[in-house]
Every structure is written in structure tokens, then in C-alpha cells.
Amino acid sequence: xxxxFTLWFTGLSGAGKxxxxxxxxxxxxxxxxxxxxxxxxxxxxxxxxxxxxxxxxRDTNIRRIGYVAKxxxxxxxxxxxxxxxxxxxxxxxxxxxxQRFVEVYVSTPVEECASRDVKGLYARALAGEVPHFTGVxxxxxxxxxxxxxxxxxxxxxxxxxxxxxxxxxxLGYVAAGVLS
Amino acid sequence: xxxxFTLWFTGLSGAGKxxxxxxxxxxxxxxxxxxxxxxxxxxxxxxxxxxxxxxxxRDTNIRRIGYVAKxxxxxxxxxxxxxxxxxxxxxxxxxxxxQRFVEVYVSTPVEECASRDVKGLYARALAGEVPHFTGVxxxxxxxxxxxxxxxxxxxxxxxxxxxxxxxxxxLGYVAAGVLS
Numbered sequence: 001x002x003x004x005f006t007l008w009f010t011g012l013s014g015a016g017k018x019x020x021x022x023x024x025x026x027x028x029x030x031x032x033x034x035x036x037x038x039x040x041x042x043x044x045x046x047x048x049x050x051x052x053x054x055x056x057x058r059d060t061n062i063r064r065i066g067y068v069a070k071x072x073x074x075x076x077x078x079x080x081x082x083x084x085x086x087x088x089x090x091x092x093x094x095x096x097x098x099q100r101f102v103e104v105y106v107s108t109p110v111e112e113c114a115s116r117d118v119k120g121l122y123a124r125a126l127a128g129e130v131p132h133f134t135g136v137x138x139x140x141x142x143x144x145x146x147x148x149x150x151x152x153x154x155x156x157x158x159x160x161x162x163x164x165x166x167x168x169x170x171l172g173y174v175a176a177g178v179l180s
Numbered sequence: 181x182x183x184x185f186t187l188w189f190t191g192l193s194g195a196g197k198x199x200x201x202x203x204x205x206x207x208x209x210x211x212x213x214x215x216x217x218x219x220x221x222x223x224x225x226x227x228x229x230x231x232x233x234x235x236x237x238r239d240t241n242i243r244r245i246g247y248v249a250k251x252x253x254x255x256x257x258x259x260x261x262x263x264x265x266x267x268x269x270x271x272x273x274x275x276x277x278x279q280r281f282v283e284v285y286v287s288t289p290v291e292e293c294a295s296r297d298v299k300g301l302y303a304r305a306l307a308g309e310v311p312h313f314t315g316v317x318x319x320x321x322x323x324x325x326x327x328x329x330x331x332x333x334x335x336x337x338x339x340x341x342x343x344x345x346x347x348x349x350x351l352g353y354v355a356a357g358v359l360s
Binding site: 075 | 216226247
């Protein structure tokens with residue numbers, strides 16, 4: 001049986017986590033791996049409806065995602081999470097519970113995320129309309145020693161995704177293969 | 181890749197769900213299947229801390245278990261749940277979302293569960309000290325058309341577990357094999 005692992009994306013809203021998660025998932029599936037994406041918004045709906053964005057509520061949400069990622073990855077599935085997960089200590093708590101844990105820091109700077117503003121949230125946050133908005137009115141604590149760091153500046157997401165796959169090969173989490 | 185499914189035990193507290201879940205899990209693992217048990221108490225701790233036992237809170241808890249069972253079973257794992265799950269409509273809602281769903285009704289009568297009283301809860305419930313206790317001060321709605329019904333009366337749990345496995349073979353969810 002193939003071994004699963006957890007690929008834990010972290011970064012600001014709009015950094016590119018979900019896009020990269022989708023591209024990496026597609027490539028891993030192409031190679032025959034089972035993959036499940038636990039996206040922030042979808043998981044909130046299913047596991048954490050009613051929770052808000054205070055530190056305590058965010059931590060609870062992240063712990064739940066971590067629990068599900070643990071169950072999936074210990075059963076041979078690659079669990080890919082794409083929640084902001086702003087707090088270092090909470091990510092490290094999840095790391096201690098998941099056997100094969102790969103943290104991917106998507107380091108897109110806040111200025112770039114704000115200028116993309118895919119969901120129109122930064123404009124509202126900068127206008128003071130969204131309390132607890134990570135990077136604007138709420139903290140983001142970057143990982144100190146992530147397995148993988150990527151910047152999405154100046155390259156298409158397909159290139160960034162390919163670099164993540166290459167790094168997973170280096171780390172021994174996936175077998176080497178030719179990228180399509 | 182082997183296909184997963186969800187084996188959803190339902191029945192009163194003390195009916196024997198967890199015992200049977202453990203025995204069935206062991207046999208399926210022995211046959212090379214990946215299995216994850218989502219037990220009521222453990223899942224409450226990880227996914228539903230803070231929720232109580234009102235109908236709304238129970239339903240939320242069951243939906244979360246159903247969501248995780250869906251993710252596991254669609255990735256080739258047998259998800260075995262062993263929560264009371266007292267409400268028929270909520271179980272049927274989960275059934276509609278999980279592709280391969282097998283409901284196991286553990287029909288041990290309340291008098292028998294109360295006389296076993298493994299956790300000492302029935303004595304307290306019958307004394308009026310536990311509000312919302314299923315079968316005593318809260319309803320239990322048995323399934324109308326479960327894939328499997330077992331009674332635990334008058335036979336050791338190993339025999340009951342073997343009958344569940346045999347029925348899973350009949351239904352085509354597991355390959356026929358010799359029971360150890």
C-alpha cells in the first residue's frame with residue numbers, strides 16, 4: 001500500500017494556496033496517488049460552522065483540519081490542506097500529531113495579495129470593515145523552518161507547483177516521475 | 181486500488197456498537213483493508229468539543245462524522261462509525277452523501293443495555309440525573325431499512341461480528357474470505 005502524507009499549505013489570503021493545492025493534487029493523482037484537498041472554506045462549512053475568526057476559533061478549526069488530515073494520511077491518502085493557518089504554535093501542534101507532515105509556506109507578500117484581491121476582501125479589510133483579517137487586522141506568523149517555501153511572484157502557478165513536486169521527490173514523499 | 185465504504189453502526193448506548201466495530205475492524209484489517217474507526221466519544225473530542233446533546237447539537241456532530249467518513253471511504257478506507265446517531269432523518273442525510281453506505285442497526289433492547297450499564301449511565305439516567313439520555317429521556321429512532329440488523333442477545337460478540345462480515349460479503353463490499 002502506498003503511504004500517505006499531509007501537505008500543509010500556509011500563507012495569507014490570496015497568496016495562491018488553493019491554486020497550488022489544486023495543481024499539486026492533479027499531478028499526484030496523475031501519478032496514481034489518492035489525494036483529498038481540505039480547503040479552508042469548505043472545511044469550515046462542514047466541520048466548524050458557527051466558529052468565527054478569533055484566535056481560539058481559528059485554532060479550533062485548524063485542529064479539526066489537522067485531525068482529519070491525520071486520519072486520511074495514515075490511511076494512505078495525501079491530505080492537502082489550504083487554510084491560512086496563521087498561528088505557528090497551532091501548526092506545530094498539528095505537526096506533532098501527523099506522522100508525515102510537510103509544511104509549505106506560500107510566502108506571497110501582503111502587498112501582492114492585496115493587489116490581486118481575488119475575493120475583494122483586502123479592500124474591505126484595509127477600509128477597516130473586516131475585523132480579524134489576517135495580514136491586515138490580525139497577525140500572520142510565518143513558519144520558521146518549513147519543509148518547502150515558495151514565492152508565487154514572477155512565475156506561473158504551474159511552475160511553482162512543479163517545484164513543490166520536485167521538492168516532495170527530494171524529500172522522499174513521492175516517487176520521482178516525469179512531469180506532464 | 182481497493183474500494184472503501186462506510187459501515188455506520190447505530191443503536192443505544194451500551195448496545196455493543198464499539199465492541200462490534202472493533203471486532204469487525206480487526207477482521208477487515210486482517211484481510212488487508214485499511215480501516216478507521218470513528219468512535220462517538222473520540223470524534224466528539226476532536227470535532228465537536230463544546231457541543232451538547234440537544235437534537236441540533238447531536239445532528240451537527242453526526243453530520244461531521246458523516247463528512248469525515250465520506251472523505252475516508254471515497255479514498256479507499258473503510259470508515260466504521262460507532263456513534264448512537266439516534267435520529268433517522270440525520271442518518272439518512274449522511275447516507276445520501278456517502279457513496280457506499282452500510283447501516284448496521286445494533287438492536288439490543290434498552291432493558292438489556294440498562295442491565296449491562298457498562299458506563300453506569302443508565303442508573304443515573306433512570307434516576308433522572310442525565311437529561312437527553314437516548315432511550316431514557318431522549319428518543320431513539322431505529323432504522324426502517326438498514327442493510328444489516330444484529331441483536332447481541334444470547335451470543336458472544338465474535339459471533340455477531342462474523343455475521344456482519346458474512347453479510348458484507350453477501351452485499352459485495354468485501355471479498356469472501358475464511359474467518360480466523
